[in-house]
Structures are given as structure tokens and as C-alpha cells.
Amino acid sequence: MKRAVDWEQNTLISELNLGKELAKQLQNHLNAASSLETREILIDEILSCYDRSLSMLNWDALGDNHTPYASSMEPQYLDVNNSPRSNRTCKGGSKKRKTQQRWTERLKVCSESDVEGPLEDGHSWRKYGQKDILGSRYPRHIMVSDLECYNCRAYYRCTHRHTQGCLANKQVQRSDEDPNVFEVNYKGRHTCLPVFNPTTPSPSLVNKRPKHIKVNRQEHLQQSEEVSEVKTDDLDIRGYIFPSFPFENKDEDNNFFGESLMTSNFLGSISPSFVSPATSDSDYYSPPRSHVHNFGATRKVQTSESDLTETISAPTSVTNSPIGEDLNFSNMCFDADLLFDDLECFA
């Protein structure tokens, strides 16, 4: 526990340091012939830093002994003297589950072939479990169309859970009302950095547009057990995390989301703070570990509906901003037009 507290303290310090660093940058840009946009971006970032820091403090003020990320940061079941199972109660148990940010996406699959491939969302997921859904209208091993579509719930967690402490989880299951609809339940935002480079996307992601899939996005954010639905229709898609199908057939040629979408999603998933102001060879700046975690922490301390809304739209506001050359974002090959082409199918 102490480790978690120390870690949180370090996180807070790092966040404040980041804000300080950004303020310095802003100071430099006040004198230089930099664009107004650049300054605005820096200001936004600074404000975000303070918001995140305050959020962390607020979390503490709530009196929850468990930081939202503490459980994952402690390598699971650290105490080798105790039974791992018996150790579980005091860790990521239900308390944390209740406080973790959750939202649901519904993906409509139009044809049988639609499910023949993973919907990449820019993050790598690792499946860690699968359960049959009891009382389901489409139980396991029942044929739906020509596909064997079990109605089971698949559990995924971020591949970088252990390496980067990323707490993102998702569950995917076929909708009971419509077998062509997949419900993807997300828990927690990604705090990890995707490993691929958007300018040279992974081969599996190239030229793979969502040609025949229609995605109905009905997102529901949940905090605790409250059903605090938030209208997110107007939100920029860049803040979302696209789900991937768990249901078999990992044919790489059937990747529905195109490069631009991946790029956009990636941009929405990381803090711009992570992008070096002086990138040259690489488009990305590998942040200190603390920065990675900092960012993640901010996504899990929302306490109100408005906060949740902000959580989703926050990356939007950042990535929507015209990126000044001073920050060297221009080589990130972000094509807004392409993006919205891709998004037409979500309408």
C-alpha cells in the first residue's frame, strides 16, 4: 500500500513538474515568433496538468484508501506469503471496480463477414477470460447465420497492463436483442502508449477501412453503480477507443479500421504532452514512465457526470486544436478529412 501511495505522490509531483515545464515553454513562446495556436495549446496543456493534479488530490479527499490505479501498480499479489486468492479481496476487488470509469459501445455488424476479423482500436488487448452468458437468447454453440456465434462474454485487458500499468479493460459480448450487435464494455482508459507509429502503421492496419461495417455508437458512461448515461453523440470520435471483436477469426485482412482512424484514435489516446516539442527522427516522444502513469491517473478520478463528459472530450479538444509547427506536430500525418470520411459510417 505504501508503494501505491508513494507512487501516487510521485505521479502528482511529475504532473506538477510537467505543468511547470510547459509553463516554461509557454514563456519562451511569448517572446518567439510562434503562433497564437501554439501558445493556446500550451496553455491548454498547463491547465490540463493542473486539472489532473487537482483531480488526484480530490480523489484523496474522497477518503478512498485505494488509489484508482494502486491495485494494478502493485504487481498482482505481491505478498508471496499469502495465498494469491486470499489476497484478492483487498486489492482490485469490487470497490475499485465500482469506481472505475465504464462505458459501453454498441457495434452493429451488417454482414456475416463483418465479424470475421478484429476491430482494431489502436491498442493491443490481451484476452484473459471468457464466460458463457446465462439466459442468453443466443447461447453458446447456437448457430447464428452461418457463423458460430457463441454468446459468451470475452474479457480483455490491455497488453501493457504490467509493463506500463495500463488499466484499460474491455468486455465484448453479442447483444441479446440483436445478434448482429456487439456490445463492447470498456473499463478504464488506456494509460499506455500504443507501440505502433502512425506514420508507418503496422501492416495489419494499412488499407483496412470499415467498408461494410456500420457502427452504432451508443455509449454509456458509468461511474460506480450509477447509471449515469452521458450523451456523447456529439463527441469527436478521436477521444474514443475503438473496440475489437473477440469473436474468433483473426484474419488480419479483415481489419475494419483504416490508418487514419487509427492515427486519430492514437492521438486521442495519449496526452499531447508525450509528444516531444523537438521530435526529429521519431514522431513520438517516449515519456518517462511517470508521465505515462500520470496521464492514466487522470482518467480514473472522475467524480461527476460532467467530469466524465470532459474525460471523453478532453483528448478531442487537444487533438482538435491546430497544432503549431513550433511543437512539431505537423509531421504526424493527421488527415482530418480522411478521418471524417471514415467516420461517415458511424452516422
Place this chain on the structure above:
DNA sequence: TACATTTGACCCAG
């Protein structure tokens, strides 16, 4: 060999 997936078992909340 490293990493991902499968799957039965386990734990906990309701």
C-alpha cells in the same frame, strides 16, 4: 522462445 489464447477453477458479491 516469447507472446497470445483457451479454459477450468477460484473468489466474491448479491
Place this chain on the structure above:
DNA sequence: CTGGGTCAAATGTA
């Protein structure tokens, strides 16, 4: 007691 969520050993894959 039951179902949901997770673990972890076994297995598969590149």
C-alpha cells in the same frame, strides 16, 4: 447458491 470477474496452467502460434 449462483453468476460475474479473474487467475493461471496448458496450449497454440509466429
